[in-house]
Amino acid sequence: MTPAHLRRMGYLLAVFLGALLFACSSSEPPDDAVHVVHTKGEVGPIMARYLDRAIDKAEDTSARLVVIELDTPGGLSTSMEEIVKRILEADVPIAVYVTPPGGKAASAGTLIAMAAHIAAMAPNTRIGAASAVNADGSDIEGALGRKIENDAVALIRALAEERGR
Incomplete structure (x- = not known):
């Protein structure tokens, strides 16, 4: 092989790899994908908005499932109620996975x-x-x-009944 031939093959290989990388670099997950959402920290307005947007995106792309990886010490009851309502209204199944080891959903x-x-x-x-x-x-x-305790117990009971737990 001549040096010119090797250069030409190198250029073709570079173009092919560039096209392959471009094709694989789509930021949109495919339809019917499983979306994994990472959350860590206190439950608050930022987490509520983040999860709302993630569920919206999953619904818009016909995702098969949304997995919320959760590690939280707890937080605001108003934000928790927004998240709970959004999960209950979701058109896509939602899984909550408490992780990593040592983590909690308190x-x-x-x-x-x-x-x-x-x-x-x-x-x-x-x-x-x-x-x-x-x-x-x-x-x-x-x-x-x-009153607050009774309200929380009623919500936990209703959620357990809704989900067959």
Whole structure:
């Protein structure tokens, strides 16, 4: 092979690889894909918007499933309720996977997991401690505390019945 022939083959190979990379670089998942959404940290307005957009995108692309990887100590009840409502209204099945090992779905995270069609946990993770507290972590006293607790119990019961748990 001559040097010119080798150069020509090199150019053709480069063009082919470039075209292949371009074709594979689509940022849109294919229809019927499984979308995996990573969440870590406190449940709040940012997480609620992020999950709403992720579920919207999954619905728009006819995804087969959305997997929410969840690791949270809990957070705002208002944001948790938005997320729970969005999961319940979703046109695509939602799975919540508590991960990584050592992670948790505590407090508001427990209710988010309960709302999902599928709830699963990685080894050495935990779920629970779903009681409302003040922003400083102190107990909510008196009638207000009882009302909030009863509301949370009613929501957990309704979600368990909805999902056959």
